[in-house]
Amino acid sequence: MKKAMKRLGALAAAAVMAVSTPVAVHAEEGYTYNYDWWGDVQYSPDAYRVAGVFTAKELGLDVELSSPEGLFVSGNMVYLCDTGNNRILELERKDQDSLEVVRIIDSFRGGTGSSTFSGPTDVAVTEDGYLFVADRNNGRILKLDMDLNYVLEFTKPVDATMDQTQSFLPRKISTDSAGRVYCVATNVNKGLIKYEADGRFSGFVGASKVIYNWTDYIWKKFATKEQREQLESFVPTEYDNLYTDSEGFLYVCTTNVAEAALDDGTAEPIRRLNMMGNDILVRNGEWYVIGDLYWGEGGGYEGPSLITDVTALDNDVYVGLDKVRGRLFVYDSQGRILFAFGGNGNMDGYFKQPAALDHMGRDLLVLDSLDRSITIFTPTRFGAMVYQAIEQFQEGDYEESGETWREVLALNGNYDLAYIGIGRTLLRQKEYHEAMEYFRLKWDYENYSKAFKQYRKEWVEEHILLVILVVFGVLCVPLGIGKLKAIKREIDTADIFMKQ
């Protein structure tokens, strides 16, 4: 009793201490994190480190970059749209930590109109050596060869569904292997504008489904014309950016998302479109592919993550860039979050207004339009291990994958995917009981169930005699008891004893 009182006293004292002394405890906060099965933030070792931050000074330019918006990587060449200065920079990454200017593209030869750019917002380079420029303020997409000779231009689609009075402002472009051009244009909400290789407009692709509230629908039926105009109109969302992945599918992202829709999983800020324009992004993760799950109002930022650019690595891992909190969200091909990192600020690895994202191998390049810089991230040992394990599993090297996941686990004991990865390898190796333990620890009950099914089968086969005995016992013991009781009763009531 005394002990209990003492403990209670200690507890009360601790509580008082906790209330009265404001201690800033931020020990667990880190730069990199991910979400576990419960959706809790699990801080992790850094998956990426900053390899370099390049502004005009580092690049050796005499004019500062001016609100740059577009970024494209091809091989080890980086193309940067210096939008405010109406030029495109061709940069080369000669080694890990350097980025050098190769040439400054501010005009081209040939063509019918102006031979300079006006507010170029995006650039793309195809494998056969053509340069595509979204020349926004001139309302055209230019196709140039590598010697800057005019080849073709893609202009405003002449189509009944297009409002001809509005100016055409191509904002983001991407090309596919057949030379088709996909374009996101301001004020166009019918999806991506698709041009054939010969410059012909061939329609819109991937317009998002219109989701509306049925109460709003009924209300609209009864509202007057003036009221209807006041109401938000039900239109498909505009895309913000697009990226053609190595398989030729289009990753698109949109920042036009409602909080409620993100919460219930109906909003899809990142999509992967096939040729038909249907969303084929795999969403097998425990949580929606929406960036941050919790939108605290800390640091002056509120609301959900707004994914402003997306890129996909060759191992089907894709990355979304959140412009609200300056974070990068890395997902695997199943839609499970691998890591999230970044933030807003002035330090290396933090952003002011991230605008574009691309990758060079496994390195990530982020363009900050306010800080006027390119940040290059390169995977740390931890990040590289995770990628290696994923790639080994994709290639069918299950045992090596398991070994790599074990190394990941040694670096980060809170990494759910490592446990599940090891479990899956064990499952392949028919080590069912051990696999169960790994799945159980990280609540992966579906894989646990698969392992358990096999384990149960093995167990029953090994203990078949015991099983038969138990079943026999359960069936026969009550029967036997009944029989015995009947015999006893017969003896008790037998005539020869009753006579006495």
Added chain:
Amino acid sequence: MTPLKRKESFEHYIATLKYSLYCMTHPLDGFWDLTHEKRGSLAAANTILVLTLLARIMNLQFTGIVCQQVYWEGINIFLYLASVLFPFLLWCVGNWALTTLFDGKGTLKQVYMASCYAIAPYPLFQFPLIILSNVITVEEREFYLVLGSLSLAWCAVLMIAAMMEIHEYKVSKTILCTIGTIFAMLIMIFILLLFFSMISQGIAYFVSLYREIMFRM
């Protein structure tokens, strides 16, 4: 107490505990005899309640991962037990308070005893279900879920039958009374919340008064 008497009372306890099984299968007859023929005992009722609480804890700890995932960081064992005990006791008090106004024949003790006997299917089902949950896969989970809901439905039916027999009500009046009891429970929760917030404000007043005086001195 003589040893013989103690043995008798122990046998009585076992018999009354066994009687809960009879109540489960013969609710109308069983709950009538429970109080009118004195075939139930408070000790047995308490045992059933304790077993229910035990089943709740064991359910938390030992149910297989396939059937239940527990967020351990969010579990407070006392709150968890209170989440069963508090509504149960509230039910007993609410039911008794309401039925005394509407010609109910049951006393608080009888209401409590019958309610305890009515929830007997829960522990009886739960213990085998915990074992079952550890030997099934995701595809077989439906069995677990169906049996679990079945035990709760059984408890509900028994509870209504118990109240009917204890208070000597008709079916329609029992159902009305059950709905009324739920409202009574809500009102009691409201008053309790009011009471606690008043008390805490009162304490805060005296604490701030004390601080102010100490500050001036």
